[in-house]
Amino acid sequence: QSALTQPASVSGSPGQSITISCTGTSSDVGGYNYVSWYQQHPGKAPKLMIYDVSNRPSGVSNRFSGSKSGNTASLTISGLQAEDEADYYCSSYTSSNTIFGGGTKLTVL
Amino acid sequence: EVQLVESGGGLVQPGGSLRLSCAASGFTFSDHYMDWVRQAPGKGLEWVGRARNKANSYTTEYAASVKGRFTISRDDSKNSLYLQMNSLKTEDTAVYYCAREGFARYYYGSGSRNYYYYYMDVWGKGTTVTVSS
Numbered sequence: 001q002s003a004l005t006q007p008a009s010v011s012g013s014p015g016q017s018i019t020i021s022c023t024g025t026s027s028d029v030g031g032y033n034y035v036s037w038y039q040q041h042p043g044k045a046p047k048l049m050i051y052d053v054s055n056r057p058s059g060v061s062n063r064f065s066g067s068k069s070g071n072t073a074s075l076t077i078s079g080l081q082a083e084d085e086a087d088y089y090c091s092s093y094t095s096s097n098t099i100f101g102g103g104t105k106l107t108v109l
Numbered sequence: 110e111v112q113l114v115e116s117g118g119g120l121v122q123p124g125g126s127l128r129l130s131c132a133a134s135g136f137t138f139s140d141h142y143m144d145w146v147r148q149a150p151g152k153g154l155e156w157v158g159r160a161r162n163k164a165n166s167y168t169t170e171y172a173a174s175v176k177g178r179f180t181i182s183r184d185d186s187k188n189s190l191y192l193q194m195n196s197l198k199t200e201d202t203a204v205y206y207c208a209r210e211g212f213a214r215y216y217y218g219s220g221s222r223n224y225y226y227y228y229m230d231v232w233g234k235g236t237t238v239t240v241s242s
Contacts, residue, residue: 093227
């Protein structure tokens with residue numbers, strides 16, 4: 001099972017919005033509404049930001065939103081803040097397994 | 110406080126074995142599916158495998174890269190998850206995270222229904238495994 005495809009890096013200025021894409025296939029992203037997104041700061045454990053495509057866990061800022069179209073899911077962060085600088089990973093359920101994207105490094109300029 | 114604490118990491122030679130443990134606290138461990146996820150140095154996250162709960166026969170699933178070499182087990186009486194790693198390779202060098210999958214129980218009328226969600230909402234801090242001669 002190949003990893004989901006994410007851009008290696010994205011950047012934006014404080015206050016701007018950015019979108020990170022996550023492309024899979026009809027066997028994973030396109031086949032289930034079980035896409036989740038994780039934020040990871042250097043040296044820290046991942047943190048769940050979005051689950052089931054577009055749901056936010058309690059405590060996660062509403063600046064984070066998720067969506068999906070066909071085999072591609074997206075994470076949008078609006079009103080960028082310095083603390084949003086981190087690595088972001090998408091994940092999808094697929095026929096009893098779970099796969100992650102390669103990760104995207106977000107730089108806040 | 111909901112918490113997962115991994116232990117058991119260390120340095121092991123190629124071909125060797127190691128057993129990782131994950132101690133859970135602050136939630137009903139027996140309700141949840143539990144996962145292991147690893148991260149090689151400077152690399153992304155890689156799902157290792159999952160252990161379902163007693164209600165789902167303690168079934169397990171594994172990534173192709175570890176199937177046949179790694180075994181996940183759990184002891185609900187000890188609120189613990191384990192990862193037995195055999196025939197270790199240098200490419201198994203990574204930080205290994207224990208993670209909890211989402212679960213909800215809804216009550217209706219005279220009954221209830223369990224829902225299992227394929228996201229990881231609680232993570233441990235990880236334990237480092239280094240495979241090297």
